[in-house]
Every structure is written in C-alpha cells, then in structure tokens.
Amino acid sequence: MNQISIFDKDVKLNSFSSFGLDDSILSVLNEIGYIKPTLIQESAIPNILEGFDFIGAAQTGTGKTAAFILPIINKLIPFANNSVSPARHLLRSLILVPTRELADQVYECIKLYSKNTKLRSLVLFGGVDLEQQKDLLHKGCEILVATPGRLIAHINQKNISLINVDTLVLDEADRMLDMGFIPDVDRIVGMLPKNRQSLLFSATFSEGIRKLGLTYLKDPVEADVTVPNSIADTVQQISYKIFNNDKYAAMLFLIRSAGMKHAIVFTNTKIGANKLASYLSLNKVNTDCIHGDKTQKERIRILNDFKLGELDILVATDVVARGLDIVGISCVINFDIPHNAEDYVHRIGRTGRANKEGSAISLYYQEEDIYLLEIEKLTKSIIPRLDFCCNDKNDSIHYDRCRKPIILAYNGIRNVGFKDYLNNNHTVDTNKITAKIAFLLGGSGRS
DSSP states (O other): OEETTTTTTOOOOOOGGGTTTOOOHHHHHHHHHSSSOOOOHHHHHHHHTTOOOOEEEEEEEEEEHHHHHHHHHHHHHGGGOOOOGGGGGGGOOEEEESHHHHHHHHHHHHHHTTTTSSSOOOEEESSHHHHHHHHTTOOSSSEEEEHHHHHHHHHHHOOOOOOOOOEEEEETTHHHHHHHHHHHHHHHHHHSSSSSSEEEEEOOOHHHHHHHHHHHHHEEEEEEOOTTTTHHHTTEEEEEOOOOOOHHHHHHHHHHHHHSSSSSHHHHHHHHHHHHHHHHHHTOOOEEOTTTOOOHHHHHHHHHHTTTTTTTTTEGGGGGGTOOTTTTOEEEEEEEEOOSSHHHHHHTTSOTTOOEEEEEEEEGGGHHHHHHHHHHHHHHOOOOOOOOOOTTOOOOOOOOHHHHHHHHTTTTTTOOHHHHHHHHHHHHOOHHHHHHHHHHHSSSSOO
C-alpha cells in the first residue's frame, strides 16, 4: 500500500478550489462556510479524483463523509441530466454503511453537496416499506447509500442492477466488522464490476481493516490521520460529583442554569433513557429519547425534531452514539458514566466537530470514579472534578458557586473565565496529581 503521513512536510491544507472541483460543488461549500479541507479530506480528495483506490482512517468529526462524497459527485457530474427515463440515471456509485442512522446522514450530505447538479441519489435501509423503495429504485439514481442487509433484500427480489457501478465505498468499515456484516458485503462486492474504484473509510486502522483493504481494494493509497482514543482540542471536559443520590435534580439544574439547547444526554440503558426523558418532559424541558427499541419511523421523527430545534435535549443510548452526526451539538452530558472507556470517546465525539467548540459534562457518584479513571487512562487526559454542591436557589452562596462553572463550561473551551475558575476553585493535591499522572502513563498509582 502507498502510505501518506500526516506529518509529512509536503502535506499542506489547501483550499477546496485547489482540488479542481466543479463550480457547482464549490458554490455549495462556500455557502456553508467550508474553506479549508481537513487532513483526511486533504489526503483523500485528490487521490480519489485521480482514480486510485483509497483507505482512510480518521476520527469522527473530521470530515470523512465529505472526503469521499465530494470527489464522487465531481466524477458523476458529466452523467447528470434532466431526463425522466431510468435508463439515463444508471447506478454508478454504491456507498455501504452499517446503520440506518449513518445511511440517512450520508444521504443528507449527498443531497446537500449535489443540490446544484441534476444527479439523483437514493438511500435504502431497513424499517421502511420494501415496495416503496422498489418504486424509487425503478426511477433510477446515480448514487445509492445502503445498509448491506436491505440491499441484499432488493438484490434477492431483482429490484436493482449493480453492473454499472464504478465506485464502491465502505464507510465505517470497522463497525461493519464488529456487527458481522462482512458476509453480506462479500456477496455484494462479488456482483460488482472488477474494474471499479474502491474506497474504504474507518474510525480505526486495525489489522482487520487492513485485511479488508487487501480483499476489496487494488494497490490502495493509505492515509491514517487517527490519534487513537484522543479527545478533540475543541471539547471542554468537566465532571460533577453528585451527592444525595439525585442525578435527576442535578441534570435539571444543569439544563436550566446554562439554558442548554441542542445538547445530547447519554444513559447506559434504554430504561434509563426513557425514565430520564420522562422526568425532563414533566419538568417542562423539550426532550425526547432515542434507542434501539424505537422504530425507524420514531427515530427519524425524533432526529428531525432535534435537528430543527423543536427539541432542546436529546436523550440517547450508546447504540446510536457513533451513528449520530448532527451539526452544532453544543454539549454532551454523560448522565451515566460509560463502563467502557471507548464509549466515552464516541459519545463526546458528537460535539466539538468541524473545528466548532463543544462541552462534555459528566455526572458521577463516588463509586463511578473508577470509570472516569479508566477514561483518563485511555484518553491520556485529566477530567476536572468539581462537587455538585447545591440546587437550592434559596441557598444563594452555594447556588451561585455551582451555577457559575456550569455556565462557563457550557460557553466554550476558550472561555478564560472557566479556566480561571478551575484554577481558583479546584483544590489540587500534589500527591494525587502525581499518582494520576503515573496512572495515565501506565503506572499503578491512582488518585
């Protein structure tokens, strides 16, 4: 494989216009304020435009989706037309994704970036009427986003032809491995033309991903821009130790104190998500929850309400953590501390995306501190701890003391007031700090 190093001095962040993208695409990028590409886009776009197979590994929130969608649209523009004939809209690009949520989000990105063209696109996933999708397929499209299982269902019914596909994308291939989709992917790939361009994107660069690359791709260019289990610099982390065994009152206090909007709250269980959403709703917070037991119709409705601002708070479980890609998430709150440290990374990866600032707030009981320590060890970071001291407005001294850091943290990482507050109010025990540093570096000391 031909490897690209992100530390190579020759790798420079050009403007999107330097790639030679069509004006119809550049106008959209300019409209939404995209000026300079991210590292994965800088690596992927020119190589894809040149026709090379490509493997890209990058963290969530780094622009992986645009890294393959933009060059695909650019390549397909010569095929765009106004004809209503399906024969004039042959399927040429197939994008396979592991989940319904991701399929819908990739499809929305395609519609956005291609809106100034006459290209047709379509999305297929389970939970939607098969016959309705069949009718849409028969109208023709140049770009198809699909989950493997639903695509196989249409293949079995002979609703779709793959003989003209010249570009294959496997997005979030690491999740496809984890979820056992590779047999379906094998069957689909076996029906594609041999002479095609294949692209593979992943959040990690494991041995399994390399094997997939060897199986499906031909002499690919490889770009790894991951920093394993790291926290984006744009995310401000803080945690609050909860007393009196009442996270619900603390959660309500957090939301009201900062006037939180467009925030996601994570719980560890579906029952916990339902219970928290009900509590917040009863206390007049515009909220709903999303988890694995929700139907596809319910998920779509809830996500659309959240995106449109009709919901201030979205309560969710880890099942949907990596699938959520919503612009402008202001804050992620861990109502429950995840027992798997990697889940924490995926959760807070929903905020601080695309160089926008975000906050990650965790509520914990004393017995949950062990999970925070594991998170700190994995991410090589220290999460500031503060006592959640009061939620009683009648106790003005303690109320203001607790409310101030919440507002400062919510307002962003570059808020000097928040850093000053931590310096002045977060008691430092040098022995504990020494022990914690040793722990993060792999030693046995713990604070």
